[in-house]
Amino acid sequence: MKKHKPVTSAPSAIRNLSAVERFAIRPFAHSPIRYTLIALLFVLLNLSTACTNGQETPALNEPEPVTLQLPWITQAQFAGYYVALDKGWYQEASIDLTINPGGPDISSTDNVVNDFADFGVSLLPDVIAAIQDGKPIKSIAQIQQSNGLLLLAKKSSGIQTPQDFVGHNVGVWFGSWESQFQALIAREEIAPQDFELVSQGFSMEPFINDELDVASAMIYNEYHAVLESGLKAEELNIINYADYGLDFPGDALFTRTELIEQNPDLIIRMLRASLRGWQYAVEHPEEAADIVLKYDKTGEQTRDHQLSMMTEIAKLVQAPVRPLGYTDRADVRRTIDTLFTYGVLSQRVEPEDVFTNQFLEQVEPE
Numbered sequence: 355m356k357k358h359k360p361v362t363s364a365p366s367a368i369r370n371l372s373a374v375e376r377f378a379i380r381p382f383a384h385s386p387i388r389y390t391l392i393a394l395l396f397v398l399l400n401l402s403t404a405c406t407n408g409q410e411t412p413a414l415n416e417p418e419p420v421t422l423q424l425p426w427i428t429q430a431q432f433a434g435y436y437v438a439l440d441k442g443w444y445q446e447a448s449i450d451l452t453i454n455p456g457g458p459d460i461s462s463t464d465n466v467v468n469d470f471a472d473f474g475v476s477l478l479p480d481v482i483a484a485i486q487d488g489k490p491i492k493s494i495a496q497i498q499q500s501n502g503l504l505l506l507a508k509k510s511s512g513i514q515t516p517q518d519f520v521g522h523n524v525g526v527w528f529g530s531w532e533s534q535f536q537a538l539i540a541r542e543e544i545a546p547q548d549f550e551l552v553s554q555g556f557s558m559e560p561f562i563n564d565e566l567d568v569a570s571a572m573i574y575n576e577y578h579a580v581l582e583s584g585l586k587a588e589e590l591n592i593i594n595y596a597d598y599g600l601d602f603p604g605d606a607l608f609t610r611t612e613l614i615e616q617n618p619d620l621i622i623r624m625l626r627a628s629l630r631g632w633q634y635a636v637e638h639p640e641e642a643a644d645i646v647l648k649y650d651k652t653g654e655q656t657r658d659h660q661l662s663m664m665t666e667i668a669k670l671v672q673a674p675v676r677p678l679g680y681t682d683r684a685d686v687r688r689t690i691d692t693l694f695t696y697g698v699l700s701q702r703v704e705p706e707d708v709f710t711n712q713f714l715e716q717v718e719p720e
Contacts, residue, residue: 417450418620423471425456427556428650430635430663431574431605432475433642434497434671438631440645447623453649458555459528463489466610473624477501478603479533479689479698482708486699490611493709495625495679497632498604498670502573503534505593506580511567514591516542516598522567525554533698534595534602535570540696541598558583568593574666578659602689604670606709607679618713626717629679636671636678639664681709 424432435453438444444451454471456462462474463484474491476484478501481493505524507513513522516538526535539546554560554569558576561569562583571577581587595601607628614621635642643660676682686705693699 417445417448419450419452420444420473420620420624421452421454421471423454423456423460423462423465423474425460425462425474425476425605427455427457427652428453428646429575429655430643430646430660430667431572433635433646433664433667434632435475435628436631436646436649437635437642438627440648441631441634443627443630444624447627449620449623449627458553463491463608466491466608469610472613472620473607473609475605475607477503477533478606478686478708479537479693481606481608482686482690482693482703483533483698485708486701486703491608492611492614492707493606493608493681494614494621494713495607495629496603496681496685496709497607497679498667499673499676499685500596500601500670501534501604502666502670503595503604504571504573504577505535505568505595506561506571506577507568507591507593508564508585509589509591513568514593516544516593519544519549519568521549523550523552524568525552525561525566526570528553533693534600536698537600537693537696538595538598540698541600574663574670578662578666582659600692602692603681603685606681614710621713622716625679625713629714629717632671633678635664636668639668677714679714681711681714683709 422435424435426432428436432453435451439451439453454465462471462476463481465471466474467484467489475497478493478496481491484491505516507518511522512518526532552566554566558569558571558579560566562580562585569576571580577592580590607625609621609624640661643657643664646660646664647655647657671678673680683705686708690699690702690705690708694702
């Protein structure tokens with residue numbers, strides 16, 4: 355009978371094992387393949403030791419740090435993200451989310467492009483303008499199907515239409531809110547030098563106190579703030595962008611194209627948790643308002659105001675024949691064409707360069 359050459363490394367391996375490790379392999383002591391098994395076990399034990407020698411073994415499914423940049427302060431406009439954060443749904447998706455509030459002159463698109471944030475929220479027209487300027491971003495969800503942007507003037511000022519802006523000052527938020535206003539001025543053929551454009555801040559006090567003749571306002575926020583100040587609806591003239599064919603989709607969730615290409619799994623996880631938060635916020639507006647207040651570090655928000663805002667936001671978020679977050683190509687095409695027609699864009703971009711529904715289609719409803 356042919357004799358096999360013994361595996362000389364196995365006995366040496368056994369001698370180097372601890373008493374506990376030798377006990378663990380005793381059941382194989384009389385097996386014909388004992389030396390092979392022993393050698394394999396020795397390799398695995400040493401590999402395990404090497405991985406933990408001087409460093410910790412990486413935790414499985416450790417949440418990935420992610421930052422979301424908002425265009426405005428903490429409020430119900432962004433309730434879905436705060437609800438998902440509060441409920442732990444980002445953690446369930448292995449995302450450790452930080453939400454950065456924004457404000458006047460803060461550009462969500464710039465912060466995402468410059469890698470200060472991974473995801474951002476901005477009005478679709480401003481996302482389109484940023485893409486035309488060469489910024490490598492793309493919308494992954496259209497959260498608001500319409501945007502509710504208005505311009506307000508007091509009836510006592512005599513301002514009823516954009517043509518009446520001449521000789522007055524007009525407040526606009528710079529950073530992520532300008533494209534719609536620029537289109538309106540171009541459509542009405544108003545020369546920029548014929549009125550004073552003012553960078554509008556958080557507060558509506560300058561408008562209330564007659565320091566600002568025309569103010570930008572969201573139907574869900576600043577408009578109600580003005581009414582809460584004591585002014586009556588009948589004392590105001592509303593210039594609605596929709597009346598001038600400028601009723602564009604509102605807040606979009608976007609990210610860098612590089613992140614889409616390199617980490618598509620993160621996009622799906624981020625989108626799944628965010629849409630789950632939005633669905634819950636729409637169905638539970640009072641709880642959503644309370645959650646937003648928990649994250650308001652200014653202490654200036656009130657429950658009544660946040661609840662009224664959440665009620666209005668729910669109307670903008672929902673569409674009868676579209677799933678939550680869905681981007682309609684025709685809406686994007688119309689927005690691009692309108693911005694180009696009025697000179698906000700110097701060239702047309704393609705809708706496919708602006709948005710994608712591919713990740714939304716991979717997110718199963720909760």
